[in-house]
Amino acid sequence: MNENILGIIAGILTSASMVPQLVKVLKEKNVEDLSWVMLLVLISGVSLWVWYGIMKEEWPIILSNAFSVLLNSTLLVCYFIYKK
Amino acid sequence: MNENILGIIAGILTSASMVPQLVKVLKEKNVEDLSWVMLLVLISGVSLWVWYGIMKEEWPIILSNAFSVLLNSTLLVCYFIYKK
Numbered sequence: 001m002n003e004n005i006l007g008i009i010a011g012i013l014t015s016a017s018m019v020p021q022l023v024k025v026l027k028e029k030n031v032e033d034l035s036w037v038m039l040l041v042l043i044s045g046v047s048l049w050v051w052y053g054i055m056k057e058e059w060p061i062i063l064s065n066a067f068s069v070l071l072n073s074t075l076l077v078c079y080f081i082y083k084k
Numbered sequence: 085m086n087e088n089i090l091g092i093i094a095g096i097l098t099s100a101s102m103v104p105q106l107v108k109v110l111k112e113k114n115v116e117d118l119s120w121v122m123l124l125v126l127i128s129g130v131s132l133w134v135w136y137g138i139m140k141e142e143w144p145i146i147l148s149n150a151f152s153v154l155l156n157s158t159l160l161v162c163y164f165i166y167k168k
Binding site for chain 2 (some may be wrong): 003006007009010011012013014015016017020033035038039041042044045046048049051052055056058060061
């Protein structure tokens with residue numbers, strides 16, 4: 001299989017699996033089960049993956065990790081808005 | 085920065101951010117907040133990333149996603165053991 005197509009399918013699947021968490025938090029406005037430390041670690045990690053993708057010029061890696069930065073940053077913002 | 089070192093640091097950060105979820109499930113034996121559908125989607129996605137890494141011969145991608153397959157498969161097994 002073409003590597004880029006494989007990477008895009010992989011990226012869609014891993015990105016899709018993160019969406020329900022955000023939907024749940026936005027709906028229930030409950031962030032009790034989230035850890036902001038872990039979100040920060042995760043955001044740092046996926047940001048480095050974006051950088052890695054840019055250095056290697058691999059679009060599937062850049063796109064899926066950029067989506068993950070966006071989604072987890074939103075979760076982090078929600079955490080500080082909704083926490084009691 | 086060397087691309088492989090960057091990828092390995094990125095992989096350690098994204099892998100580390102998943103560990104607390106597993107520790108929590110193993111400790112509390114409570115899987116109420118997990119979705120087995122999402123775990124399956126995620127496992128499929130990261131398995132395809134392993135395949136992508138093998139095709140591109142990129143060790144940071146292979147190692148971090150293989151760890152993720154292992155960790156999320158364990159979560160899936162826990163789900164079916166602990167669900168009420």
